[in-house]
Amino acid sequence: MTRPRSVAVVGGGLAGLTAAIRLADAGCQVTLLEGRPRLGGLTHSFRRGDLDIDNGQHVFLRCCTSYRALLDRLGTAHLTHLQPRLDVPVVSGRQVARLRRNGWPAPLHLGKSLATYAVLSPLDRLRAVRGAMALRAVYRDDARTDHTSFGHWLRDHGQNDATIAALWDLVGVATMNVHADEASLAVAATVFQLGLLTDAAAGDIGWSAVPLQRLHGDAAAAVLAAKGAEIRLRSRVRALEPDAARWIVSTDDDRVVADAVVVATDPAQAELLLPAGAVPQPVGWSAALGAAPIVNVNVLVDPPVLSEPFVAVIGSDVQWVFDRTAQSGLSGGQLLAVSLSAADDLIDVPVAELRVRLMPALTAVLPGLQDSTVLDFFVTREPQATFRPAPATAALRPATRTALPGLVVAGAYTATGWPATMESAVRSGDAAAAALLSASVATEPVVAA
Ligand SMILES: Cc1cc2nc3c(=O)[nH]c(=O)nc-3n(C[C@H](O)[C@H](O)[C@H](O)COP(=O)(O)OP(=O)(O)OC[C@H]3O[C@@H](n4cnc5c(N)ncnc54)[C@H](O)[C@@H]3O)c2cc1C
Known part of the structure; x- marks a missing residue:
């Protein structure tokens, strides 16, 4: 397929916004269709009295490089805080410990903190360090790793209820949205290897200093408008049909004809919209992927x-x-x-x-x-x-490219290897745009607008 001149992006969450901006930056005529009355998807805010309330607290890590590049492109990176060094106060009963890094390279950056981690006994601290060293060596791209339960793996590697609660679930539940026993070892290894165990600065925590709506959705609307993209809110897409070398994207009362389509919805909507045979996953894949x-x-x-x-x-x-x-x-x-x-x-x-x-x-x-x-x-x-990053779910996560020319998929649930995070969503949006643009033109990173 040649590089598309016009692209319809279905879904205005972080995945769709990333794809839309990158495609608009590359000169495509972008139409973004979002079913709700606002952009931002699962990262949004609402008014309660005089206050702006987020739908849920979101944090990111310094290793979320694609997400941070999107913030740069949106011009909102300065509206976030990023810790100079990872520092987490941890309360257990009456005790308060701190998980913080020092200036040493990984994995020594957490050594002192773990050695004095008062919420664990000295023996359990040693267990935790051994577990961390073993997890660092896990090969996460092996299918057997994905089929293994993180909880089983932890117990096989000397971890007990105390270390799982005080370390592995403390981080893992917040990032994977399931407990260790329900998590794929491959996804857990991705989180811990990239976030904590290989680069000392990777795990520094960041968060928004403003409502999420301002950080993402509203800023993206302004960037897209400046690029001449069309944003259609309250436009729920009901069907996608190939038509000669183009695509017809239908809502209840309208239709858009475009050279290419990015489906950047939640998994259930994606499965409904994708024509039969577009992705190799078995019918019912979105329900099998589950939700947490x-x-x-x-x-x-x-x-x-x-x-x-x-x-x-x-x-x-x-x-x-x-x-x-x-x-x-x-x-x-x-x-x-x-x-x-x-x-x-x-x-x-x-x-x-x-x-x-x-x-x-x-x-x-x-x-x-x-x-x-x-x-x-x-x-x-x-x-x-x-989605639930359970053992054996990697095969249920669609890749960016489909079997149909000009049709690509994005979303935090797609095959990024990451759990469903903002970083995963942005990576998937980058990949979707790159797949469409790679036909004839080298792509630029999203920051290079
Ligand atoms: C409470 C909460 C806390 C979270 N905390 C964190 C965190 O701390 N750190 C982190 O990194 N991640 C966190 N996440 C996860 C993160 O928000 C998501 O992974 C990410 O925002 C997903 O983006 P997305 O674009 O893939 O999907 P979505 O945000 O779901 O976007 C999909 C969009 O498609 C639209 N849509 C669906 N169907 C159609 C259709 N037929 N036609 C048109 N539009 C359609 C939807 O309305 C939606 O706007 C959290 C999520 C929640 C809910």
């Missing part, structure tokens, strides 16, 4: 009770707690976001019950809550926050 929920509990308190940007918690119903005060625009008091990943048992629990269950646990982590007033307590729920 994330719940965010937002607690508005006065006076403030958390003195760090965030804290991680083990041995509690509370997982990670973030200070969202500045991002929300709150002028007095403090907005806490309690991020609960792998939230299968919480996703349908009513707000009042969540409050009864979580406030005592949160007060144990932040004792200042005893003397603080809770002014608001509300919950955001994303039942399909990510």
Whole structure:
């Protein structure tokens, strides 16, 4: 196929936005069709009174190079914080430890921190170091690695409930959205090797200093408009049909004809839209890939009770707690976001019950809550926050290219090797654009607009 002059991008999440910007930067006439009234997909914000609230707390790591390049292109990188050095306060009961790196190269950068990691016994710290060294050597591209459960592998390599809770699940649940026993070793090895074990700076944590809507969706709309791309919101695509060498993209009341199409939706919509035989996955692949929920509990308190940007918690119903005060625009008091990943048992629990269950646990982590007033307590729920990166799911993740000319797939769930993260979404969008542009022209990185 020759390089397309016009491209329809279906889905305005990070994958679709990345593909659309890269294609527009390369001179293609881009039409972006998004079913919802806003861009940003699973990273968005809404108003609650005077506050901007994100649908869920998002963080990234320094090793998320494609995502960070997208922020550069959007002109919003300066609206994020990135730790100069990884530093995570970890609360377990009354103990507080810190997982932080020093200036040494990997894997020694975490050595001192693990050697003094007070939430584990000295013997368990040694176990954890041995486990880390073994995980560093795992060959993640082997199909057998993907078929292996991370939890089984950890136990086979000397790990116990304490090390799994205090280290492997502490990081793994937040990044993979499943517990170690439900995770593919290949995906886990990707997370830990790239994030913590091979490059000392890779795991430094970043987060948005503004609402996600401003960081991603609104900024992308401005960039695309400046490039002459057309954005159609509230345009849910119902069908894709090949027509001679072109594609007809139909919504309920409209249609777009384009040389090429990027399907950048969630997996279920992608399976519905892709013509039969476009991808080699068996019918029902999107359901087999599954979905895992994330719940965010937002607690508005006065006076403030958390003195760090965030804290991680083990041995509690509370997982990670973030200070969202500045991002929300709150002028007095403090907005806490309690991020609960792998939230299968919480996703349908009513707000009042969540409050009864979580406030005592949160007060144990932040004792200042005893003397603080809770002014608001509300919950955001994303039942399909990510796919489930279970053992043997690699084969269910479609590649960028389909069997049909001019039709490519993007999305955090596609075959990037990463769990469903912003980095995976952006990588998939980059790959989709590159696949379409590679027909006759060398591609430029997304930053080079
Ligand atoms: C609460 C929460 C917390 C998270 N935390 C983190 C984190 O800390 N770090 C991290 O890296 N990642 C995190 N993630 C994951 C990350 O947000 C996603 O992996 C990423 O945003 C997915 O982007 P995407 O473009 O692949 O998909 P989506 O964002 O799902 O975008 C798909 C888009 O397609 C649109 N669409 C679907 N069907 C159609 C159709 N037929 N026609 C037109 N449009 C359609 C949808 O409306 C949507 O806008 C989190 C996710 C959630 C929900």
